Amino acid sequence: MAFYRGSSRAYNRRPSVCQFCADKVTELDYKNLDVLVRQIDPEGKIRPRRRTGTCARHQRMVAIAIKRARHMALLAFDRGSWI
Amino acid sequence: MSCEQDDTSRFPLLVIIIQDNKGVYTEERGEFTLKNYEIAVILSPDLDDTSLPAMQETIQGWISSSGGEIVLTDDRGLRKMAYHIKKKREGHYISWYASLSPSGPAEVEQQLRLNENILRFMIIKSDVPVQVEQKSPSTDSYSNVSESVPSTSTLEEITESDQVSDGLPDQSLDEKNEGESL
Numbered sequence: 524m525a526f527y528r529g530s531s532r533a534y535n536r537r538p539s540v541c542q543f544c545a546d547k548v549t550e551l552d553y554k555n556l557d558v559l560v561r562q563i564d565p566e567g568k569i570r571p572r573r574r575t576g577t578c579a580r581h582q583r584m585v586a587i588a589i590k591r592a593r594h595m596a597l598l599a600f601d602r603g604s605w606i
Numbered sequence: 607m608s609c610e611q612d613d614t615s616r617f618p619l620l621v622i623i624i625q626d627n628k629g630v631y632t633e634e635r636g637e638f639t640l641k642n643y644e645i646a647v648i649l650s651p652d653l654d655d656t657s658l659p660a661m662q663e664t665i666q667g668w669i670s671s672s673g674g675e676i677v678l679t680d681d682r683g684l685r686k687m688a689y690h691i692k693k694k695r696e697g698h699y700i701s702w703y704a705s706l707s708p709s710g711p712a713e714v715e716q717q718l719r720l721n722e723n724i725l726r727f728m729i730i731k732s733d734v735p736v737q738v739e740q741k742s743p744s745t746d747s748y749s750n751v752s753e754s755v756p757s758t759s760t761l762e763e764i765t766e767s768d769q770v771s772d773g774l775p776d777q778s779l780d781e782k783n784e785g786e787s788l
């Protein structure tokens with residue numbers, strides 16, 4: 524019982540298809556905060572692929588865009604009041 | 607006379623070699639290949655109505671003096687920052703989309719770094735985004751009617767089954783652009 528409870532708590536079920544592939548995203552602008560806010564957790568960290576189901580190619584685009592947005596103070600580096 | 611002619615004809619060759627060492631040089635076009643960049647800047651909120659346009663013009667002057675051509679100016683206005691920079695809570699967000707020569711970004715960066723009114727800047731390789739490109743003619747007239755025209759025209763070309771799925775993202779993008787431009 525404890526084993527099952529622990530494993531289900533550690534990992535949310537990952538979506539089967541990459542959201543960005545479904546939308547056929549080829550470029551991701553760092554100013555597109557509506558999209559980027561969904562890819563960070565309450566701590567301000569970039570959400571891992573195992574949670575979001577994003578493919579490797581789009582996860583790279585997400586990571587670069589979030590880091591650029593942090594540099595331009597559009598997103599916070601930590602648990603802050605991001606917009 | 608013949609010796610002088612030889613010297614003048616030899617000199618342009620020398621120039622080409624020097625330029626070749628600096629960066630990419632295409633002999634076919636006879637000029638450096640320009641690359642597209644986005645120059646994003648956060649300006650100090652202390653700038654008033656007269657000094658803010660002056661500051662923008664000086665930055666545009668730096669870009670053009672380094673051999674760049676400004677394609678598009680994207681002014682997002684005064685907005686709150688996610689954290690403090692130089693003890694300021696908000697700043698004017700402006701980005702210029704420009705094509706620069708290989709030495710251009712370094713020259714522009716040198717100027718941006720020295721100015722105290724610039725809280726933060728970033729120069730990245732970026733093409734002009736499609737949504738902003740569509741928006742640019744309508745920003746000159748400042749009318750909401752022309753902004754809605756491109757989205758409806760694209761909708762008419764798409765079949766009815768695709769209208770529901772494709773129409774919603776277009777509308778949300780337009781709303782987002784309007785909100786951010788304000």
Ligand SMILES: [Zn+2]
Nearest residue numbers: 541544578581
């Ligand atoms: Zn993907």
